[in-house]
Amino acid sequence: MDLSFLEAPLIIAGITGVFAGVIAILDSIVNNYGTVTLSINGGKKELSVEGGTNLLNTLSSEGIYLPSACGGRGSCGACKCQITSDVGPHLPTETPYLTKEEMKDNIRLSCQIKVKTDLNLQIPDSLFNVKQIKSKVVTIKDVTHDIKEVVFDLQGETIDFVAGMYMQIVVPGYGKIKGSTQRAYSISSNPSDNGMCELLIRLVPGGIATTYVHEHLQQGQEMELIGPFGDFERTMDDTIMVCVAGGSGMAPFKSILFDMLEKGETGREVWYFFGARTLKDFFYMDQMKELEKQWSNFHFIGALSEPQPEDDWDGETGLITDVLDKYLKEKMGDKKKQGFLCGSPGMINACNNVMTDNGITLDQIFYDKFA
Amino acid sequence: MAPDIHPLMLLVASIFTSNILLANFLGMCSFISISKDIKSANGLGMAVTVVLVITAALNWAILKYVLIPLDLLYLRYIVFIIVIAATVQMLEMIIDRVSPGLYMALGIFLPLITVNCAILGVALFMEIRSYTFTQTLFFALGSGLGWWLAIMALAAIQKKIQKAPVPAGLQGPGIVLFTIGFMAMAFIGFSGMVNVQ
Structure with missing residues (x-):
C-alpha cells in the first residue's frame, strides 16, 4: 500500500510539534520566576x-x-x-x-x-482587615422604585468596619456578561451588627452589577463580598457635621448616624440634607424622624427638587445645593463646620462650591471618590 | 541555482531599490496604522527587522533540509507561517524575561508581526529567487531595515501633516495613502543604483 500521502501531514505535524515542544520548554524556563x-x-x-x-x-x-x-x-x-x-x-x-x-x-x-x-x-x-466572605442574601426590599435595600448574612464571619466604609460585591457572570464583576457599595448597616451587612443599591440603566441585583438576585442566594474598604468616616471633634446625600448616598450616613446615636455622641450638632426629585424617590423618612426625636442636636432636612401635586409636600423644595446654601447662610450659625458628602460626582462638585462659598475649606470636606 | 549577487549589494538593494514596502507593497496594514507616532513606529520597525532575520534563517533551513529533499515544496506557505508564528511567540517570552524595558516599548506590536505580510513575503522571495543562506540573511536584514526606514519616514511626514491644512475629504487615511504613493515614487528614483530581482 502506498502511504506517501501521509508524508505531508506528518511533516506539518512534526514541524508544529517541534516548535510546540520548544515553546513549552522555553515557557517553563523563561516564565519560571521561582x-x-x-x-x-x-x-x-x-x-x-x-x-x-x-x-x-x-x-x-x-x-x-x-x-x-x-x-x-x-x-x-x-x-x-x-x-x-x-x-x-x-x-x-x-x-x-x-x-x-x-x-x-x-x-x-x-x-x-x-x-x-x-x-x-x-x-x-486597614487592608489587612479586608476579608472575602461567602454571604447569604437574607432580604431584598424595595425602598424606592429604583433602590433596593439588600441584607446579607455573613454566615458566621464578621466584618470589622468603621461607619462610612464600603464593601465590594462579586457579581457572577450572567446572560451575555462573561466572567465576574466587582462593584463597590457603601455599607448602610451599623458597625455593631458585624455579622451582617446591608447595602443600598440603585438601579443604573445598563449597569452590570445593579441590573443583576435588581433583576436576578434572589433571597437565600449566596454571594461573595469583599471588604471593608474606604476612608470615608466621621471626624472625632466638636465641629458641626454638615452631611449631604442624594439617592443611595443615604447608605453611609445611615450607618454613621445610627453608630453615633448608639455610641452616645449625641452632643454633636449634625445637619443632614437629603435631596430627591419627587416623593417616590424619598426613603427612610420615618427612621430619620425617629432619629431627630432621640437626638435633639440632629436636624434632618429633606428636599424635593420637583415635588408633584399628589406628593402633598410641605418640606423644602428646590435643588439640594440651594437648600444647603440657604441653611448655611441663615440657620446654622458661625461655629466651625465640616462637610460630608455622598452622591454623584456632579452633586459633590456642586456641594463643594456651595460649602467653600460659605467658609468651609476643601480640607474640611470629606467624600468617597467613586460614583 | 543561486543568483550571482554579492550579499552586500542585496542588502543595499532591499533597503532602497526594491524596498519591501514601497516597491513590493508588503506589510501595508501595520505600516498605515502604526505610523502615527515616531516612538511606536521605531519599536515596530525594530521588531520587524529582528523577526525577519530570525524567521528567514529558520525558513531557509527548513526549506533546504526538509521541504526540498522530500519534494514537499507546496507546503511552504503553511510551514513558513507556522515558523513565523512560533518565532514571534518565543521571542515575546524571551524579551519579556530578559529585557522588560524593550518588551514594554514593543508592547502589542510584537504579536502583531505574526500577521505582517512582509515577513512571509521575504520568506517566499528567498525561495523563488533561490538565495543562498548568506544572501537570505542579508536580504532579510535589508528588507527589515528598509521597512523600518519607510515607517520612520512616514511617521515623520505624518507629524508634519498633522499641522497642515488638509482638505476635509482627504483627512485621515486618504492623505496617508497619497503620501505613501509619493514616497514610493521617490524610492523608484533609486532603481538605477542597483537592480536585483
Missing part, C-alpha cells in the same frame, strides 16, 4: 509567593484584598498600591488612572504589575 518575597509596609508582613502572575491576584491568593471594581482588567484604576522597589516605568495601561504626583510616588496599578522579583509594597494597614 519563589519571590513580597515585603509589605516595610517588613510588617513578609509573603513568599510564586512569581509569574499579577500582583493583585498574587496578593488576593494570600488573603490580602486590594480594592478592585473591575476584577483586574485594568479598567477601574482602584487597585493602586505603592511599590518602593524598582519595577520599571509606568505602563501605558496604567497612566490614564494615575496623577503626576502618584506617578512620582511610584503608585502602580497592582493588576498590571507582574510579580517577577522581590518587591517592597506600601498598602494602607
Whole structure:
C-alpha cells in the first residue's frame, strides 16, 4: 500500500510539534520566576509567593484584598498600591488612572504589575482587615422604585468596619456578561451588627452589577463580598457635621448616624440634607424622624427638587445645593463646620462650591471618590 | 541555482531599490496604522527587522533540509507561517524575561508581526529567487531595515501633516495613502543604483 500521502501531514505535524515542544520548554524556563518575597509596609508582613502572575491576584491568593471594581482588567484604576522597589516605568495601561504626583510616588496599578522579583509594597494597614466572605442574601426590599435595600448574612464571619466604609460585591457572570464583576457599595448597616451587612443599591440603566441585583438576585442566594474598604468616616471633634446625600448616598450616613446615636455622641450638632426629585424617590423618612426625636442636636432636612401635586409636600423644595446654601447662610450659625458628602460626582462638585462659598475649606470636606 | 549577487549589494538593494514596502507593497496594514507616532513606529520597525532575520534563517533551513529533499515544496506557505508564528511567540517570552524595558516599548506590536505580510513575503522571495543562506540573511536584514526606514519616514511626514491644512475629504487615511504613493515614487528614483530581482 502506498502511504506517501501521509508524508505531508506528518511533516506539518512534526514541524508544529517541534516548535510546540520548544515553546513549552522555553515557557517553563523563561516564565519560571521561582519563589519571590513580597515585603509589605516595610517588613510588617513578609509573603513568599510564586512569581509569574499579577500582583493583585498574587496578593488576593494570600488573603490580602486590594480594592478592585473591575476584577483586574485594568479598567477601574482602584487597585493602586505603592511599590518602593524598582519595577520599571509606568505602563501605558496604567497612566490614564494615575496623577503626576502618584506617578512620582511610584503608585502602580497592582493588576498590571507582574510579580517577577522581590518587591517592597506600601498598602494602607486597614487592608489587612479586608476579608472575602461567602454571604447569604437574607432580604431584598424595595425602598424606592429604583433602590433596593439588600441584607446579607455573613454566615458566621464578621466584618470589622468603621461607619462610612464600603464593601465590594462579586457579581457572577450572567446572560451575555462573561466572567465576574466587582462593584463597590457603601455599607448602610451599623458597625455593631458585624455579622451582617446591608447595602443600598440603585438601579443604573445598563449597569452590570445593579441590573443583576435588581433583576436576578434572589433571597437565600449566596454571594461573595469583599471588604471593608474606604476612608470615608466621621471626624472625632466638636465641629458641626454638615452631611449631604442624594439617592443611595443615604447608605453611609445611615450607618454613621445610627453608630453615633448608639455610641452616645449625641452632643454633636449634625445637619443632614437629603435631596430627591419627587416623593417616590424619598426613603427612610420615618427612621430619620425617629432619629431627630432621640437626638435633639440632629436636624434632618429633606428636599424635593420637583415635588408633584399628589406628593402633598410641605418640606423644602428646590435643588439640594440651594437648600444647603440657604441653611448655611441663615440657620446654622458661625461655629466651625465640616462637610460630608455622598452622591454623584456632579452633586459633590456642586456641594463643594456651595460649602467653600460659605467658609468651609476643601480640607474640611470629606467624600468617597467613586460614583 | 543561486543568483550571482554579492550579499552586500542585496542588502543595499532591499533597503532602497526594491524596498519591501514601497516597491513590493508588503506589510501595508501595520505600516498605515502604526505610523502615527515616531516612538511606536521605531519599536515596530525594530521588531520587524529582528523577526525577519530570525524567521528567514529558520525558513531557509527548513526549506533546504526538509521541504526540498522530500519534494514537499507546496507546503511552504503553511510551514513558513507556522515558523513565523512560533518565532514571534518565543521571542515575546524571551524579551519579556530578559529585557522588560524593550518588551514594554514593543508592547502589542510584537504579536502583531505574526500577521505582517512582509515577513512571509521575504520568506517566499528567498525561495523563488533561490538565495543562498548568506544572501537570505542579508536580504532579510535589508528588507527589515528598509521597512523600518519607510515607517520612520512616514511617521515623520505624518507629524508634519498633522499641522497642515488638509482638505476635509482627504483627512485621515486618504492623505496617508497619497503620501505613501509619493514616497514610493521617490524610492523608484533609486532603481538605477542597483537592480536585483
